[in-house]
Amino acid sequence: MRPGSDRLARDPAGAPLWVVVLDVGAKVLLVLAVSRVALDPAWGNLEGKAPGTRALTYPLLAFLVPLAHLLRRSGRPYPWLVDLMVTVPAFSDILGNRLDLYDRVTWFDDAMHILNTGLLGGAAVVAVGYVGAPLMRRLVVSVAAGMTFSVVWEVWEYYAFVTRSAEVGTAYADTVGDLALGWLGTVCVAAMIGSRSSERQDSQPAARRPAPRLPGATVS
Incomplete structure (x- = not known):
């Protein structure tokens, strides 16, 4: 393992190549997909589900x-991991509708709410540098950010098409x-996202354990 390859657990900028590739690939495919949906909602199985608004x-x-x-x-270096975690919810919804998984698989919508809200909450935890922070701090950031996004999504969804469906x-x-x-997703991600960092810190002498990085702090 090359030196510094484990920075991902602490530093959102220390992303490996696969994170960069997935992030860029998801963005390119998302733009292509929403462009097609804007022209032909039936292609994305989004008839009656505000395809134009989603495309925007x-x-x-x-x-x-x-x-x-x-x-x-x-x-500061670009936060590739945070970017990927924020991009996945938009991409997964377009992909899920394109494959008609929301209508054909009964549990798919529930799984996406757990995963996507968890990813958005986890992105906030990574962005502020709280991956190695105590669980309660991770929970506060993850739940606050994830549930804010979730409420905004539900309000948007209700007024965009639910009232007419x-x-x-x-x-x-x-x-x-x-x-x-x-x-549930935000809580699970907050608990999981710091597990590797916590295990690594537990294996170090107390005097050598790094303090959690606060928002805006630099990484040496």
């Missing part, structure tokens, strides 16, 4: 991290269930 908002989500990094102008009668129960699953 998904690229905005996928390019949120690049935009924030550009505006920040901090000179056959799902309106069951929308309340579905929303409550989705929020609960999203919360």
Whole structure:
């Protein structure tokens, strides 16, 4: 293992090549997919599911991290892992609808709410440098960020197409269930994301254990 290859557990900028490849690939495929959906909603199985709005908002989500990094102008390395974790939810929704998994697989929607909300919460944990922080700090950041995204998504979904679809009668129960699953995802990711770092720190003498990096702190 080359020196520094384990920085990913502590530093969002220390991403290996596969993270960069997946991130760039997901973005390219997402842009191509939403372009096709904008022209032909039936291609993405998105008839009646606000295809035009998705074609606009998904690229905005996928390019949120690049935009924030550009505006920040901090000179810090690019946070590839955070970018990938934010891009996956948009890409997975387009891909899942294209393959018709939301309608053909009964548990797929539930799994996506757990995974995607968890990824968004986990992205916030990595972004602020709390991967090696105590569990309670990771939970606070992950749940706050993930559930904020989840609430925004449910509100957008309700007004974008649910009120005009056959799902309106069951929308309340579905929303409550989705929020609960999203919360579960944020908790699981917060617990998992610091496990390797915690194990590594536990194996070091107390005097040598690095303090959790606070937002804005530099990594030596």
